Amino acid sequence: MKKLFLAIAVLFSLSKANAQNKSGILTQYYAVKDALISGNSSAASTAANAFVKAVADEATANKSIAAAKDKLVAEAQQIASAKDIAQQREQFKQFSTDMYDLAKSTKLSEQPVYQQYCPMKKASWLSNSSAVKNPYFGNQMLTCGKVADTIQ
Structure with a gap:
């Protein structure tokens, strides 16, 4: 009986953790964003390639x-192939717009997804914070x- 309760508890905790972050693509999108924040072109390329796989x-x-899929893959591949951080950041604009559209139509996370906007660049991005x-x-x-929008 104790083994049954333990098994149920483990399954519940695994399903809860999986439900909080339902989408590997959102995780990989955030990795691209974080690499761009830090100015790491190589990490942005790696994360964009991981996004394509996800x-x-x-x-x-x-x-x-x-x-x-086709639009997002093409945009991620452009980020991955660009070796200059300025080019990657420029490609990230449309990539973020399309990810926002997807996040609005499909629940990608149990946690809020924040659309943030930069008035200087006139561009948005998604964040988990x-x-x-x-x-x-x-x-x-x-x-x-x-913060321009919060997707619950």
């Missing part, structure tokens, strides 16, 4: 992701921006 894995199980950390300017203007 989209391929999730597209078979989710129709919304499958519908957006309400604290603004700007991927378009990094350390130059780290806190430039505001």
